[in-house]
Amino acid sequence: QLQLVESGGGLVQPGGSLRLSCAASGSTLNYYAVGWFRQAPGKQREGVSCIMMSDGRTYYADSVKGRFAISRDNAENTVYLQMNSLKPEDTAVYYCAADPRHTEQDMCALGLTDYWGQGTQVTVSS
Secondary structure (H helix, E strand, O other): OOEEEEEOOEEEOOOOOEEEEEEEEOOOOOOOEEEEEEEOOOOOOEEEEEEEOOOOOEEEOOOOOOOEEEEEEOOOOEEEEEEOOOOHHHOEEEEEEEEOOOOHHHHHHHOOOOEEOOOEEEEEOO
8 A cells, every 4th residue: 555755844934945755655656646735724725746757747736837846756766846935825734645547737637646645734934
């Protein structure tokens, strides 16, 4: 059974940076789409960025394009989300997710995923 564990969240000032990590165990991610979703209080869950582990194709939500970068380390079975130029509206719980049946675009845009991590809080505030 695939398990996902996020780390790297925290409190950061506007304009700052954070890097989130998603480490997987129980199965190799090589044939999965893996991504990051976020949910702020009172808002719907949003697909932020997703990546195909096999070939590195990526998807980004319009709200984070140019500021966030997703990357993968297949040898370490880990996916990262580098978040730069953070804004207060980026504040949310960020969840790692993985799915073996869908593309990175379908996963992020449609929320199609089988496996979820426990989430990590990101707070952007001065």
